Amino acid sequence: MANRWRRVGKWIPLAILGGIALAGCGFLEGPQSMVQPAGPVAQNQLQLISSSFWIMVEIFLVVATVLVLAIIRFRDRGQRGLPPQTEGDNRLELLWTIVPFLLLALLAVGTVKQSFALSASPATKNALPIKIVGHQFWWAVQYPTYNVTTANEIHIPVGQKVVLELTSADVLHAFWVPRLGGKTDLVPGKTNYMWIEADQPGIYRGQCAEFCGTGHADMRLIVDAQTPQQFSQWIQTMQHPQSTPTSALAQQGMIDFAKAGCSGCHTIAGTNFEGQVGPNLTDLTGRLMIAGNLLPNTPANLAAWIHDPQAVKPGALMPNLHLPPSEIRAIVAYLESLR
Numbered sequence: 296m297a298n299r300w301r302r303v304g305k306w307i308p309l310a311i312l313g314g315i316a317l318a319g320c321g322f323l324e325g326p327q328s329m330v331q332p333a334g335p336v337a338q339n340q341l342q343l344i345s346s347s348f349w350i351m352v353e354i355f356l357v358v359a360t361v362l363v364l365a366i367i368r369f370r371d372r373g374q375r376g377l378p379p380q381t382e383g384d385n386r387l388e389l390l391w392t393i394v395p396f397l398l399l400a401l402l403a404v405g406t407v408k409q410s411f412a413l414s415a416s417p418a419t420k421n422a423l424p425i426k427i428v429g430h431q432f433w434w435a436v437q438y439p440t441y442n443v444t445t446a447n448e449i450h451i452p453v454g455q456k457v458v459l460e461l462t463s464a465d466v467l468h469a470f471w472v473p474r475l476g477g478k479t480d481l482v483p484g485k486t487n488y489m490w491i492e493a494d495q496p497g498i499y500r501g502q503c504a505e506f507c508g509t510g511h512a513d514m515r516l517i518v519d520a521q522t523p524q525q526f527s528q529w530i531q532t533m534q535h536p537q538s539t540p541t542s543a544l545a546q547q548g549m550i551d552f553a554k555a556g557c558s559g560c561h562t563i564a565g566t567n568f569e570g571q572v573g574p575n576l577t578d579l580t581g582r583l584m585i586a587g588n589l590l591p592n593t594p595a596n597l598a599a600w601i602h603d604p605q606a607v608k609p610g611a612l613m614p615n616l617h618l619p620p621s622e623i624r625a626i627v628a629y630l631e632s633l634r
């Protein structure tokens with residue numbers, strides 16, 4: 296019995312390694328794959344990662360080959376006494392000093408070059424500035440040049456440098472959209488800068504990459520890269536939002552929205568709702584997702600979210616207001632009329 300377990304036990308490390316390798320392969324595909332870069336920042340970072348990866352693979356192959364040769368060539372052949380003893384070899388000493396030095400120098404040059412190329416500041420030329428504030432557990436997105444505010448979905452024009460000004464309203468968060476670039480921390484009381492650029496229109500998914508509380512794993516975001524025309528159209532919609540309810544139900548919803556206290560936390564441009572605690576809801580109909588990008592934006596999901604936020608997203612700071620179904624229906628009708 297003990298013997299059998301010993302035999303099984305031998306395979307456990309191999310199984311773990313296999314599992315890790317498979318998980319690694321999963322990383323290579325999917326919407327958050329950093330090995331499928333969609334812009335110059337992610338592309339440059341991937342180049343740096345692959346060059347150091349291949350240098351390490353080559354070192355491993357050389358060391359492994361020498362090791363295997365030594366094991367075979369100098370194995371115990373049953374001779375007596377010690378083999379010839381040598382001490383010190385200037386050529387070898389030089390070789391294993393110079394080769395690592397050159398390899399590290401190669402990596403250092405690439406790293407320093409990329410660090411300068413990827414740095415950003417408010418003075419970065421011809422860039423669109425976007426201010427992003429991390430909150431438990433959602434993202435506020437502001438376009439200072441256009442006086443537009445939204446949440447969780449960042450619209451950017453393709454082919455243009457976008458400088459992100461990152462800060463936090465509460466705890467540490469980290470901005471990470473793998474297909475567009477590496478992570479940058481959002482730190483309360485400090486502004487960090489990074490730039491991104493998308494080559495092709497599309498939806499690029501990201502998420503918070505710094506543990507920030509119960510809702511951390513559900514703190515997702517979307518970058519919606521659009522053609523410059525689509526982008527300026529979106530900006531115009533946001534600057535001139537339709538915020539007057541059209542149907543009787545939506546009208547009632549607007550009244551209930553204020554009565555229930557929703558407006559204490561949420562801003563809707565074009566109304567006198569100016570709460571700053573929760574996400575800005577202007578043009579909510581235009582969003583793909585709700586609840587920090589957890590659910591597709593449908594009336595049913597919106598109703599479920601308002602009915603019991605914590606059931607949808609554990610740790611959500613939006614309170615359960617215990618609203619009757621009729622009020623929830625009206626509020627959903629009102630929010631769905633915002634465009």
Ligand code: CUA
Nearest residue numbers: 468503505507
């Ligand atoms: Cu925000 Cu994790």
